[in-house]
Amino acid sequence: MTRTVGSSGVRTERNIREAGLRLIYKHGYEATSMRQLASEVGIQQGSLYNYFRTKQDLLFTLAHDHMRDLLRKVDAALKQDKTARERLEVFVRFHIDYHMQRKHEVFISYSEIRSLSEENRQIIISLRRDYEERLVSILDQGRAEGVFDVADTKVAAFGILSMLSGISTWFNPRGRLSKEEVSSIFVRMVMGSVTWNEGEKVKAKLRQSNAAVASATAE
Amino acid sequence: MTRTVGSSGVRTERNIREAGLRLIYKHGYEATSMRQLASEVGIQQGSLYNYFRTKQDLLFTLAHDHMRDLLRKVDAALKQDKTARERLEVFVRFHIDYHMQRKHEVFISYSEIRSLSEENRQIIISLRRDYEERLVSILDQGRAEGVFDVADTKVAAFGILSMLSGISTWFNPRGRLSKEEVSSIFVRMVMGSVTWNEGEKVKAKLRQSNAAVASATAE
Amino acid sequence: MTRTVGSSGVRTERNIREAGLRLIYKHGYEATSMRQLASEVGIQQGSLYNYFRTKQDLLFTLAHDHMRDLLRKVDAALKQDKTARERLEVFVRFHIDYHMQRKHEVFISYSEIRSLSEENRQIIISLRRDYEERLVSILDQGRAEGVFDVADTKVAAFGILSMLSGISTWFNPRGRLSKEEVSSIFVRMVMGSVTWNEGEKVKAKLRQSNAAVASATAE
Amino acid sequence: MTRTVGSSGVRTERNIREAGLRLIYKHGYEATSMRQLASEVGIQQGSLYNYFRTKQDLLFTLAHDHMRDLLRKVDAALKQDKTARERLEVFVRFHIDYHMQRKHEVFISYSEIRSLSEENRQIIISLRRDYEERLVSILDQGRAEGVFDVADTKVAAFGILSMLSGISTWFNPRGRLSKEEVSSIFVRMVMGSVTWNEGEKVKAKLRQSNAAVASATAE
DNA sequence: AATGAATGAGTATTCATTCAT
DNA sequence: AATGAATGAATACTCATTCAT
Numbered sequence: 001m002t003r004t005v006g007s008s009g010v011r012t013e014r015n016i017r018e019a020g021l022r023l024i025y026k027h028g029y030e031a032t033s034m035r036q037l038a039s040e041v042g043i044q045q046g047s048l049y050n051y052f053r054t055k056q057d058l059l060f061t062l063a064h065d066h067m068r069d070l071l072r073k074v075d076a077a078l079k080q081d082k083t084a085r086e087r088l089e090v091f092v093r094f095h096i097d098y099h100m101q102r103k104h105e106v107f108i109s110y111s112e113i114r115s116l117s118e119e120n121r122q123i124i125i126s127l128r129r130d131y132e133e134r135l136v137s138i139l140d141q142g143r144a145e146g147v148f149d150v151a152d153t154k155v156a157a158f159g160i161l162s163m164l165s166g167i168s169t170w171f172n173p174r175g176r177l178s179k180e181e182v183s184s185i186f187v188r189m190v191m192g193s194v195t196w197n198e199g200e201k202v203k204a205k206l207r208q209s210n211a212a213v214a215s216a217t218a219e
Numbered sequence: 220m221t222r223t224v225g226s227s228g229v230r231t232e233r234n235i236r237e238a239g240l241r242l243i244y245k246h247g248y249e250a251t252s253m254r255q256l257a258s259e260v261g262i263q264q265g266s267l268y269n270y271f272r273t274k275q276d277l278l279f280t281l282a283h284d285h286m287r288d289l290l291r292k293v294d295a296a297l298k299q300d301k302t303a304r305e306r307l308e309v310f311v312r313f314h315i316d317y318h319m320q321r322k323h324e325v326f327i328s329y330s331e332i333r334s335l336s337e338e339n340r341q342i343i344i345s346l347r348r349d350y351e352e353r354l355v356s357i358l359d360q361g362r363a364e365g366v367f368d369v370a371d372t373k374v375a376a377f378g379i380l381s382m383l384s385g386i387s388t389w390f391n392p393r394g395r396l397s398k399e400e401v402s403s404i405f406v407r408m409v410m411g412s413v414t415w416n417e418g419e420k421v422k423a424k425l426r427q428s429n430a431a432v433a434s435a436t437a438e
Numbered sequence: 439m440t441r442t443v444g445s446s447g448v449r450t451e452r453n454i455r456e457a458g459l460r461l462i463y464k465h466g467y468e469a470t471s472m473r474q475l476a477s478e479v480g481i482q483q484g485s486l487y488n489y490f491r492t493k494q495d496l497l498f499t500l501a502h503d504h505m506r507d508l509l510r511k512v513d514a515a516l517k518q519d520k521t522a523r524e525r526l527e528v529f530v531r532f533h534i535d536y537h538m539q540r541k542h543e544v545f546i547s548y549s550e551i552r553s554l555s556e557e558n559r560q561i562i563i564s565l566r567r568d569y570e571e572r573l574v575s576i577l578d579q580g581r582a583e584g585v586f587d588v589a590d591t592k593v594a595a596f597g598i599l600s601m602l603s604g605i606s607t608w609f610n611p612r613g614r615l616s617k618e619e620v621s622s623i624f625v626r627m628v629m630g631s632v633t634w635n636e637g638e639k640v641k642a643k644l645r646q647s648n649a650a651v652a653s654a655t656a657e
Numbered sequence: 658m659t660r661t662v663g664s665s666g667v668r669t670e671r672n673i674r675e676a677g678l679r680l681i682y683k684h685g686y687e688a689t690s691m692r693q694l695a696s697e698v699g700i701q702q703g704s705l706y707n708y709f710r711t712k713q714d715l716l717f718t719l720a721h722d723h724m725r726d727l728l729r730k731v732d733a734a735l736k737q738d739k740t741a742r743e744r745l746e747v748f749v750r751f752h753i754d755y756h757m758q759r760k761h762e763v764f765i766s767y768s769e770i771r772s773l774s775e776e777n778r779q780i781i782i783s784l785r786r787d788y789e790e791r792l793v794s795i796l797d798q799g800r801a802e803g804v805f806d807v808a809d810t811k812v813a814a815f816g817i818l819s820m821l822s823g824i825s826t827w828f829n830p831r832g833r834l835s836k837e838e839v840s841s842i843f844v845r846m847v848m849g850s851v852t853w854n855e856g857e858k859v860k861a862k863l864r865q866s867n868a869a870v871a872s873a874t875a876e
Numbered sequence: 877a878a879t880g881a882a883t884g885a886g887t888a889t890t891c892a893t894t895c896a897t
Numbered sequence: 898a899a900t901g902a903a904t905g906a907a908t909a910c911t912c913a914t915t916c917a918t
Contacts, residue, residue, distance in 0.1 A: 009898060028333055030249030034892060046894080047899050055892065111330060114247055151404050152396065159408055162385025163378045170377055177371070185370050189378055193408040228881065253909060263883055265911075274909065447877065466771055468687030472913060484915080485878050493913065549768060552685055589842050590834070597846055600823025601816045608815055615809065623808050627816055631846040666902065691888060701904055703890075712888065879918080886912065894904075 013051045015041045020058050025104040029059055029115040059112060060120040066105035067127035073098065074134055084142030088194070089187050091138055092164065096183045099168045106168060132157055139194065149196040160190055232270045234260045239277050240323040248278055248327075248334040278331060279339040285324035286346035292317065293353055303361030307413070308406050310357055311383065315402045318387045325387060351376055358413065368415040379409050451489045453479045458496050463542040467497055467553040497550060498558040504543035505565035511536060512572055522580030526632070527625050529576055530602060534621045537606045544606065570595055577632065587634040598628055670708045672698045677715050678761040686716055686765075686772040716769060717777040723762035724784035730755060731791055741799030745851070746844050748795055749821065753840045756825045763825060789814055796851065806853040817847055 019040040023032040034055055038045045052058040077094040078087055099106050109128075113121055135157040142148030150156040164186060171182060238259040242251040253274055257264040271277040296313040297306055318325050328347075332340055354376040361367030369375040383405060390401060457478040461470040472493055476483045490496040515532040516525055537544050547566075551559055573595040580586030588594040602624060609620060676697040680689040691712055695702040709715040734751040735744055756763050766785075770778055792814040799805030807813040821843060828839060 012898080026333075028247070028249055030247060031334070033890075035890080043898095044900055045892085046901075049893070050898060114245075115250070151400075151407075155396070155401065155404055156408065158385060158389055159382045159405060163382035165385075166377060166381025177374070182374065185374055186378060188370075189375065189412040192414060193412040195411060226880090231881080252907080254907085262881095264909085265884075266882055268910070269881060450877080464771075466685070466687055468685060469772070471911075473911080481877095482879050483913085484880075487914070488877060552683075553688070589845075593834070593839065593842055594846065596823060596827055597820045597843060601820035604815060604819025604822075615812065619808075620812065623812055624816060626808075627813065627850040630852060631850040633849060664901090669902080690886080692886090700902095701906095702888085703905075704903055706889070707902060879916105881916095881918105883915075884912100887910075888908100890908065891906080892904105895900105895902095897900080897902105 009050075012041070012043065012047070016048060016051055016058070017062065020062060021104040021108065024059065024062070024108050024112065029055075029108075029112045056115075056117055056120070059108070060116060060124075062105060063109040063112070063116070063120075063124050064127075066102065066109050067124060067131070070098065070102075071127065071130055074131065078134065078138075084138055084145050084147055085191070087138045088142065088190065091135055092160075092187050092190050093183050095161075095164050096167055096186060097179070099165060100171060100173075100179060103168050106165075110165070132161060135160060142194065147196075148194045150194050156194060160193065163190070228269075231260070231262065231266070235267060235270055235277070236281065239281060240327065243278065243281070243327050243331065244323040248274075248331045275334075275336055275339070278327070279335060279343075281324060282328040282331070282335070282339075282343050283346075285321065285328050286343060286350070289317065289321075290346065290349055293350065297353065297357075302366075303357055303364050304366055304410070306357045307361065307409065310354055311379075311406050311409050312402050314380075314383050315386055315405060316398070318384060319390060319392075319398060322387045325384070329384070351380060354379060361413065366415075367413045369413050375413060379412065382409070447488075450479070450481065450485070454486060454489055454496070455500065459500060459542040459546065462497065462500070462546050462550065467493075467546075467550045494553075494555055494558070497546070498554060498562075500543060501547040501550070501554070501558075501562050502565075504540065504547050505562060505569070508536065508540075508544075509565065509568055512569065516572065516576075521585075522576055522583050523585055523629070525576045526580065526628065529573055530598075530625050530628050531621050533599075533602050534605055534624060535617070537603060538609060538611075538617060541606050544603075548603070570599060573598060580632065585634075586632045588632050594632060598631065601628070666707075669698070669700065669704070673705060673708055673715070674719065677719060678765065681716065681719070681765050681769065682761040686712075686769045713772075713774055713777070716765070717773060717781075719762060720766040720769070720773070720777075720781050721784075723759065723766050724781060724788070727755065727759075728784065728787055731788065735791065735795075740804075741795055741802050742804055742848070744795045745799065745847065748792055749817075749844050749847050750840050752818075752821050753824055753843060754836070756822060757828060757830075757836060760825045763822070767822070789818060792817060799851065804853075805851045807851050813851060817850065820847070 016037065019037055020032075023037060023040060034045055034048055038048055041048075048058075052061065074091070074094055077090055109124060113124060116124060136153050139148055139150055139153035139156055143150060143153065167182065167186070171179070173179065177185075235256065238256055239251075242256055242259060253264055253267055257267055260267075267277075271280065293310070293313055296309055328343060332343060335343060355372050358367055358369055358372035358375055362369060362372065386401065386405070390398075392398065396404075454475065457475055458470075461475060461478060472483050472486055476486055479486075486496075490499065512529070512532055515528055547562060551562060554562060574591050577586055577588055577591035577594055581588060581591065605620065605624070609617070611617065615623075673694070676694055677689075680694055680697060691702055691705055695705055698705075705715075709718065731748070731751055734747055766781060770781060773781060793810050796805055796807055796810035796813055800807060800810065824839065824843070828836075830836065834842075
């Protein structure tokens with residue numbers, strides 16, 4: 001008698017993970033109760049604890065598995081590429097693609113970091129840093145190649161990641177723009193943001209407007 | 220006889236607002252309890268309700284007051300400026316400046332939208348849209364002037380705002396870079412992201428890398 | 439300058455009493471809050487305590503004033519009457535009349551006895567007993583005159599008072615029957631319930647049905 | 658091995674119901690707290706919610722189960738009887754008997770109607786009306802048979818029910834009168850109240866006393 | 877005579893978690 | 898692997914009352 005691939009327990013665990021992702025994405029970790037989760041899965045509260053030791057454990061598992069998967073895949077995507085510009089475009093397209101496909105995991109891993117225990121938080125933050133490093137090293141490479149003009153590659157990487165990560169909050173697959181069109185738009189913006197331009201002249205001229213800003217925000 | 224700053228009630232309300240901002244920023248709305256808040260302010264739980272009818276009311280008030288202030292100030296900052304490039308730089312510097320100064324309010328108004336009641340959420344989202352419109356119209360102006368090269372000004376505005384808003388999550392005023400340096404870096408990135416570049420040639424060449432991405436993210 | 443009859447304080451006290459009667463009648467003593475009461479009167483909570491030392495004090499005052507008034511008036515009504523039958527009809531009509539006019543006070547004094555403090559409860563119960571005594575003595579008189587046939591005047595009085603007091607829970611002044619019609623119906627029922635009838639024969643016959651009842655209620 | 662009566666859950670639910678009846682009877686619904694109830698049952702507050710979704714749900718369940726039981730039993734008691742007088746006596750004896758046995762349920766279902774939610778109140782009131790209908794139809798039958806002299810059977814039914822329901826507030830099983838003696842007294846009073854009597858002559862004579870009443874209650 | 881602000885104990889209900897079956 | 902019943906602490910919010918002004 002062969003063991004069926006999705007035994008009852010395996011199936012239940014997957015159901016819990018999926019319901020957990022959905023609920024935490026929608027209401028947040030704190031606002032999601034184990035009661036709600038159990039009812040969504042169709043089991044009793046007590047049964048959840050056959051799969052996850054605590055609610056915190058569930059959150060961490062979801063975030064952790066996601067981060068490891070993200071790293072594995074970004075490395076697979078970047079492996080064969082050559083120039084910094086080529087690799088940057090691949091990164092941008094990969095990031096957008098993945099973040100649209102795994103919207104829930106991505107959102108949770110980012111916005112529920114606050115709800116992780118100190119120890120768990122460090123692990124997730126460290127994995128996130130690893131991911132950011134992939135982009136930083138592309139920018140470094142581009143600077144070495146002389147094709148990117150960035151004052152600080154770490155800061156630039158943060159800026160680019162913020163820009164890209166925002167997409168999944170507003171992108172609608174049935175909306176005006178296709179995933180590919182959106183990706184192309186952002187590839188272009190990202191490229192522009194790190195490419196040599198004639199901004200120097202411009203910058204000089206605009207310095208003067210700073211004074212106005214300073215007074216306005218000072219109230 | 221010293222001049223007391225506001226009556227006892229006014230002072231208490233301000234204390235509640237400030238403690239509320241701090242706590243909700245740190246732990247999130249759901250994870251912040253009225254007990255905690257009262258103890259932070261140094262009053263009894265019940266006294267909170269002399270100032271805010273519900274916990275939800277407190278959250279909404281904080282978010283709402285912030286959004287109105289943001290709009291008032293961005294309009295004051297942009298008023299006198301002329302060209303689209305000038306106005307864009309003013310906007311970027313204003314946004315960064317304000318978001319660093321009002322870190323708590325900004326973060327709450329954005330990340331706790333989920334915790335607002337349906338009705339309150341609509342109000343805040345609508346104000347946020349108003350703010351986004353300020354940037355969209357700058358981009359429109361730039362396109363009309365022929366100085367900006369953006370396929371979709373709304374999408375570009377979302378991208379820019381995401382990029383800028385991320386700053387306050389990592390910026391440290393006592394860190395390596397000053398607020399002004401960070402602002403200048405982002406002015407330059409934003410300008411680059413919307414300026415005519417020679418990306419067209421580049422884009423053609425990079426199209427081929429998409430196939431690699433597709434297979435990598437497909438698992 | 440003459441002193442106005444209803445000075446501000448006097449007026450406020452009357453307003454509190456009236457609002458208190460209405461609210462306690464409608465929601466019950468426990469379910470009526472001082473906040474609600476103050477808001478109904480149009481003053482602040484604290485001001486209530488210029489008129490009533492405690493919430494309990496308000497309830498007791500309303501019940502006590504009512505009971506004293508009831509006794510004073512029933513005595514006035516009964517004073518001049520002669521025969522037991524005459525006096526009984528007067529009593530029935532008075533009771534119905536008064537209970538319709540002072541619906542709120544009557545209801546509160548009866549159903550909120552549970553909410554009175556031990557001491558206050560004794561006072562009200564004792565006044566109520568005084569009132570019941572008025573009816574008991576009419577029945578005693580009737581028995582002495584040989585016109586009433588009641589086994590136990592106290593029990594009969596309880597029965598009659600229950601019957602009459604129920605009226606105000608369903609009587610509608612704009613309904614099918616006028617107050618006078620209702621009163622006449624009840625005068626007749628009450629008279630019938632205490633008058634010699636030929637029930638003796640009947641009673642004997644019906645004794646046998648008791649067995650059926652006993653088995654039915656036993657489950 | 659002793660036979661346990663019901664599983665733990667069943668026993669706990671019964672305990673909650675019984676304690677609920679006792680407490681609500683004694684202090685009223687509003688004045689009974691879930692804390693008190695839990696402590697009376699000997700469980701934690703939270704455990705109550707494994708059995709009743711809300712405090713309101715408990716109240717409604719107690720009232721509803723009682724009303725259904727009352728109706729079922731009154732129908733069983735009345736089934737076989739014949740004449741209106743016979744059926745009326747059975748009704749009176751049944752009512753008194755049941756109301757003495759189920760004092761708590763009866764009292765709660767009547768006096769806590771105010772505390773029921775609108776929806777629940779409608780249901781209970783409707784069941785109570787069904788019960789009242791049993792008596793009304795007996796009076797209708799008696800009028801058809803020519804043995805009852807009632808102007809309005811609905812009003813008469815209300816009067817009789819009020820009279821009978823009051824008994825349980827003062828009856829003491831260890832008091833001067835036995836349950837059977839009390840029942841017989843009330844059978845006789847009820848019969849008298851609906852039977853042809855010579856009241857007509859009497860009534861005419863007493864009309865004059867109304868004037869006195871009117872002036873007395875007018876203050 | 878009234879207010880505004882505060883108190884401290886209380887409310888019903890929900891929480892994550894445990895554990896014998 | 899799942900259940901049903903329980904726990905003990907926590908939740909947001911309301912209560913009657915006080916008191917300086």
